[in-house]
Amino acid sequence: MTIATYDAIVLGAGAAGLMCAATAGQRGRRVLLLDHADRVGKKILISGGGRCNFTNIHARAETYLSANPHFAKSALARYTPADFIALVDAYGIAYHEKALGQLFCDGSAKQIVTMLLDECTKGGVDIRCGENVEEISHGDAMFRGAFGNLHFAAPSLVIATGGPSIPKMGATGFAYDLARRFGLKIVEPRPALVPLTLGGDDLLFRSLSGIATPVEARAGKAAFREAALFTHRGLSGPAILQISSYWRHGEPVTIDFAPGAASGWLVAAKRERPRATLTAALASILPDRLAQALAERLALPGELGAQTDRRLADAEARLRRWTFRPNGTEGFAKAEVTAGGIATAGLSxxxxxAKSLPGLYAVGEAVDVTGWLGGYNFQWAWASGHAAGLAL
Known part of the structure; x- marks a missing residue:
């Protein structure tokens, strides 16, 4: 049996794996990049509605969740959004800022994948797809395995196979199984950036499916002011996806339905339009059907002028901290990313x-570092992949 030898094997040809392989290859390392999918960068291709939200200019350690909130600082500082933007510019890829620092291709996500493949070509990376990696072992300072008919060996192995989110794209927990085999610990993986489901008394809100409105959503100490969307199963939209990463089962989620309104706005509305109903007042800042549903639950019938200032103030307070109790999430099938993963305590x-096994690396979503919605997770992929690529 012939064994092909390399300087490094990178498992997973997603964002982090492509960046890692290209970086190492351009440093003169002989790199083998493997993926069980039939082509590279499949998650990149579907991201951002096909336009790839490839980074966020506001990325910093505070915009990531991890058991160690300081872990991401080093990699993020050494490969910044500006560094990736410079690479995009060098390839003449047009882009725009959509909102809140989110950068998207003007054209297609295919441009980002093509760029990364070109970078791998510059580094002479050997890319192979469409088979399962098998028989990974370690001994005599070498990692060995098989990929179809190819048997390989290298002193370095990079786990870049991501997490189990979006299984229809081929995502699995392979990274965790492999990490455990080599003695690394795992922070329990869970769906993140995922819609929340409602039950019990909150089921009534399912009738509002399709309605979206700007809110401030809170879970624990986290708060995000963006749009929320009612769905046939519960709550979604950017604000909800953001707090879902912080939400834990059994905890409440609170929504401020009037985040832009001045304090005391309902009492002021009474002064200005005493004959208006509460539904009409709410409809001045909310979609009609949502205004009606909330007004019914606040149970202040009749005209505003018939209500005491105290009752209106209490209604406003409830609108600013409307409490939902989600009974779960829509799971990994609808999660954009995975929270948890390979524990950072075991990594440099x-x-x-890996601190316990020289030559073993883990990057990207496989690691217990999870970014906010809006390009942050891609920036972690670029930064962590680049950091490993420089070390290989």
Whole structure:
């Protein structure tokens, strides 16, 4: 049996794996990049509605969740959004800022994948797809395995196979199984950036499916002011996806339905339009059907002028902290990313290498570092992949 030898094997040809392989290859390392999918970058291709929200200019350690909130600082500081933007510019890819620092391609996500493949070509990376990696072992300072008919060996192995979110794209928990085999610990994986489901008394809100409105959503100490969307199963939209990463089962979610309104606005509305109903007042800042549903639950019938200031103030307070109790999430099938993963305590924050096994690295979504919605997770993929690529 012939064994092909390389300097490094990168498992997973997603964002982090492509960046890692290209970086190492351009440093003169002989790199083998493997993926069980039939082509590279499949999650990149579907991201951002096909336009790839490839980074966020506001990315910093505070915009990531991890058991160690400081872990991401080193990699993010050494490969910044500006660094990736410079690469995009060098390839002449047009882009725009959609909102809140989110950068999207003007054209197609295919441009980002093509760019990364070109970077791998510059580094002479050997890319192979469409088979399962098998028989991974370690001994005599070498990692060995098989990929179809190819048997390979290398002193370095990079786990870049992501997490189990979006299984229809082929996502699995392979990274965790492999990490455990080599003695690394796992922070319990859970769906993140995922819609929340409602039950019990909150079921009534399912009738509002399709309605979206700007809110401030809170879960624990986290708060995000963006749009919320009512669905046939519960709550979604950017604000909800953001707090879902912080929400834990059994905890409440609170919604401010009037985040832009001045304090005391309902009492002021009474002064200005005493003959208006509460539904009409709410409809001045909310979609009609949502205004009606909330007014019914607040149970203040009749005209505003017939209500005491105290009752209106109490209604406003409830609108600003409307409490939902989600009974779950829509799971990994609808989660954009996975929270948890390979524990950062076992990795070097500078190189992404395992402390207990020299030559073993983990990057991207496989690691317990999860970014906010809006390009942050891609930036972590670029930064962590680059950090490992420089160390290989």
């Amino acid at each position: 924050s500078q190189t992404m290498m």
